[in-house]
Amino acid sequence: MDIIAEKIGKNTIQVGPLRLEGRAILAPMSGITDIGMRRAAHRFGAPLVVSEMVVSSEYVNRRHEALVRAEGQGIFPHVVQIAGCDPVMMAEAARLVEAAGADVVDINMGCPSKRVNGRLSGSALMRDLDHATSLIEATVAAVKVPVTLKMRLGWDDKSLNAPELAHRAEAAGIALVTVHGRTRVQFYTGKADWRAIRAVRQAISIPLVANGDGTDLEDARSMLAASGADAVMLGRAAVGRPWLIGAIARGLEGEDFVEPPVEARRQAAQDHFESLVASMGAKAGVRHARKHLAAYADHALGAAAATDTRRALIVTSESINEVRSLLASIFLDPACDKAA
Numbered sequence: 001m002d003i004i005a006e007k008i009g010k011n012t013i014q015v016g017p018l019r020l021e022g023r024a025i026l027a028p029m030s031g032i033t034d035i036g037m038r039r040a041a042h043r044f045g046a047p048l049v050v051s052e053m054v055v056s057s058e059y060v061n062r063r064h065e066a067l068v069r070a071e072g073q074g075i076f077p078h079v080v081q082i083a084g085c086d087p088v089m090m091a092e093a094a095r096l097v098e099a100a101g102a103d104v105v106d107i108n109m110g111c112p113s114k115r116v117n118g119r120l121s122g123s124a125l126m127r128d129l130d131h132a133t134s135l136i137e138a139t140v141a142a143v144k145v146p147v148t149l150k151m152r153l154g155w156d157d158k159s160l161n162a163p164e165l166a167h168r169a170e171a172a173g174i175a176l177v178t179v180h181g182r183t184r185v186q187f188y189t190g191k192a193d194w195r196a197i198r199a200v201r202q203a204i205s206i207p208l209v210a211n212g213d214g215t216d217l218e219d220a221r222s223m224l225a226a227s228g229a230d231a232v233m234l235g236r237a238a239v240g241r242p243w244l245i246g247a248i249a250r251g252l253e254g255e256d257f258v259e260p261p262v263e264a265r266r267q268a269a270q271d272h273f274e275s276l277v278a279s280m281g282a283k284a285g286v287r288h289a290r291k292h293l294a295a296y297a298d299h300a301l302g303a304a305a306a307t308d309t310r311r312a313l314i315v316t317s318e319s320i321n322e323v324r325s326l327l328a329s330i331f332l333d334p335a336c337d338k339a340a
Contacts, residue, residue: 011253013207013230015175016146018077018103020231022047022249024220025178026242027211027235028081028106028150035071036275037242037292040268042075044260045246047231049075053108055121056084056093068279070097077103081150083111085121085131087138094142104175105143107136109151109165112184123152123184129165136172146175150211153196156185160196163203170204177204178233181212197227209233217251224252240295242268266331269296273323282320290315293323300336 013020026033026041028050038049051070058066059082072078080097082105084090094105109132111122125132140147149169154160166177179200181192192212201208210229214220215237223232238244243260251257259265272292277285297311305311314326330336 013176015104015148015207018146020047020077022246023224023231023252024245024249025209025231025233026050026238026245027233028053028108029235029239030111031288032235032239032291034069034276034288035073035075035279036272037239038072039074039275040242040272041238041245044243044268045249046242047245047249048077048079049245050079050081050106053081053083053111054093054097056082056089057086059093059096060089070100070102071279072101079104079106079148081106081108082139083108083121085125085135087134090135091138091142094139094147098143098145102145104146104148105139106148106150107139107174109149110178110180112152112182112187123155126151126155126159126161126165126184129161129168132165133168133172136169136174140173147173148176148178149174150178150180152180153183153193156183159183160199162197163199166200166208167203170206174206176207176209178209178211179227179229181210181227194223194226197229201228207231211235217248217257220248220252240292240297240299242272262331262336265296265300265336266328269293269300269327269331270324272296273327277320283318286318286320286323289323293327296327297330300330301333304333 026046026049030052033052041049054066054069070080078101080102082093108122109125151162151165153162162179169177179197181194181197194210197210208229209231210223210227211233214223214232214234220232247257273289276289280288293314297314298305301308310326310330314323317323
């Protein structure tokens with residue numbers, strides 16, 4: 001399949017038929033970038049958001065959790081990240097997510113978790129580039145939509161083979177590459193090496209995205225300068241602040257970095273919570289939401305969150321109505337304006 005992927009102008013990135021109007025992307029995060037968070041980030045202007053990692057075999061076998069993770073209604077472009085070690089299964093999962101509405105399929109070769117690597121998936125694939133290439137080729141051949149790839153610098157400091165894998169990926173038809181500036185052995189320790197990503201920039205002509213440790217607009221600018229990448233991908237910093245990605249994208253274009261009004265932030269938090277309850281059911285939705293609710297409260301209240309009883313209640317409550325009430329109360333607090 002012939003996929004055209006190139007950087008258009010200074011601030012627009014072309015990925016297959018898709019034009020990304022901005023240079024900041026919401027990272028895929030397991031258990032975090034659920035449909036509610038991605039919808040919120042999208043509404044606040046994130047140029048691109050990526051689903052949680054979906055295990056290819058679980059999606060092919062129609063596991064409920066995998067199907068929920070791949071949900072993308074209301075988002076364009078809708079990107080589903082898949083992971084696996086079997087070319088046949090990866091190809092079938094790609095076909096199925098495309099049929100379900102995915103506009104882009106992203107391949108995970110960067111997850112460092114022991115569970116994923118134990119299945120010879122994620123960043124473990126960087127130990128066998130021939131096998132990794134076979135997975136890429138099978139996935140690209142299975143779909144008509146663009147396929148992208150996320151990886152690390154390598155398995156360890158002795159095998160920094162991201163440039164070679166990226167080069168192979170481009171030859172196989174990958175439309176965009178994202179590199180997290182750590183090796184698998186590092187997990188999330190130490191500091192992401194944005195400058196090391198520059199070696200990948202020199203190896204490929206397709207768009208490159210730098211990932212790892214970015215938290216704000218200043219970091220985003222530094223990541224671009226150090227790596228030579230076309231865009232940045234941020235994750236944890238956007239938890240509780242789904243508007244962050246869009247704000248950084250606008251900031252990279254020279255606009256002032258501003259937090260949305262309190263009412264817009266409150267509505268985003270409320271809609272996010274309601275989406276989790278709707279997709280997961282009351283009990284599971286309330287429990288899954290806790291990490292998000294805690295982050296919304298922390299950002300809304302600032303330093304006051306440490307001693308605010310509502311912060312403790314919102315992450316222990318089993319009641320949908322109580323959570324709704326607590327969210328409204330937190331965003332009505334005068335401290336919310338000060339925290340912004």
